[in-house]
Amino acid sequence: MRLEIKDLRVFYGKIEAIKGISVVVNQGEIVTLIGANGAGKTTTLKTISGLRPVTSGSVTFDGQDISKMQPHDRVALGISQAPEGRGIFPGMSVLENLEIGKYFRKDRRHEMKEDLEKVYHLFPRLKERAFQAGGTLSGGEQQMLAIGRALMARPKVLLLDEPSMGLAPMMIANIFKIITEINTELGTTILLVEQNAQQALQRAHRAYVMETGKIVKEAKASDLLNDPDVRAAYLGTGADAH
């Protein structure tokens, strides 16, 4: 598995949201993309999943150019996303939400049970709530459901868009712990978009810093944790360095 973005440019009408970025995600890694609001992180993930068209540049998966492929074909290749704001289907039960995650697999019957067990093992709370409507879950539970649902497709690479958004600190720590587990136990490669740079950099192997549509820094996550610029801009502890 190797996901590679090269010189990617994406426009919303006349506005250039992504101004030629290159990102590589290798097998088994957790790679994080950090940056402030409006930096283009979510657009990057949407483009990888095929919700936004590519203006120029390329997205390749295992050497195959997927930038013109339909979104559902990308899921079939092994790219799953837990979208920003979780995107739970509020009127469906937790179980139905999970089942939808396996939609593209027609031979799903025999896999379904196994994968449900896998998700319930990671998130026991979802099992308790299996027959409850998705819309009635708490924010943290919805985030678990969004991640679990994305895992149902047996992804090779899991795209997570701000899993910490709007959650209590305890829940954030819990979610990030599970993200690490998914990476180590299931061997799933993860591309993590975050504003919570502290948590993201602690969990990731490598990191990219994005600002207004460009990648401004690329390094090992642990190095960025100690990088004075990053600390000043995203970690909030370097204020007195000025």
Next chain:
Amino acid sequence: MINLRDAGSKFWDRLNPIQRRVFVLASIAFLLVVPYLNEFGPTSFLNTPIASFRDALVYPIGMFVLMALGLNIVVGKSGLLDLGYVAFFAIGAYTGAILSTTTSLNMWEILPIGIALAMLSGVILGLPTLRLRGDYLAIVTLGFGEITRIVVLNSKFTGGTNGVPNIPPPPKVGPIVFDIMNPQNYYYLVVVMILLTIWMIRRLTIRRPGRAWEAIRQDEDVAMLMGVPTLKYKLWSFTIGAAVGGAAGVVFASKVMVIAPGMFDFQVSILILACVVFGGIGNIWGVVLGATLLAYIPERIRFLTESRQLVFGLVLVIMMNFRPDGLLPRKKREKIKDKNKEIK
């Protein structure tokens, strides 16, 4: 407000298999005697004062129910706002009218052709436009409805403003004769079509297409991320809806015997949409009830002459105030309960 939808499903759950069979048979018996209710003392108040009751049962009531069910697949199941649904009805009706007056084909043979043409036009309209969302789709479909009417109005082969006269009724099936003297037989035909449509919708809803439509309706972007081929399923819901409209059109043409462009104006699309919303978007029984009432009430109060539409509008406004989700709203989580049973 009591939830009639839940009361209905609770009632059904409590019945044992024998009681259910009796209930279904009683319902069928009721549907059979409906055309004669206006002659029977206690129910004679149902009679429509100006139009013949049996004719009113076919058009508008039966046709509205059928079309509302078809539109419900598009608007209710997959959440696509179609403001030009009348176009498919018109395509079915004109196919029936033109083929039955110019060729030797009878209505039964034309019916599949009418359905096929309506579906084809659904694909032609849907392929480019279903990439649009919400308001944009509504405007394009509205345009399609108007374009269809104007093309029909200005073409030679459709008879222009005069429409198509002398459409032959369908040939008899066994002892059942279809002619002006026996409008109740058209009613039975429409009831059969309605039941077939309901059966088809229910089959589709519990399978993959139903899941896909539900996901698309709730959040189209996320449906894409889950690997649902959204365009394909939106196109399917559009064409299946069109097929029902086309079928209704073919039967309608052979019933009324003369069709003209004025019968297929924008108002019909809006009325059918009103039936769906009034009854309860997405719920089959709600849509059936809504369409029945919205088609029947204007006929029943026809003696009010000019103020008829005013009273009708008032009824709509008051009803939507009391039940904003429709008479029988969609039950939010239908299958969850059944799954629970399976596990136990």
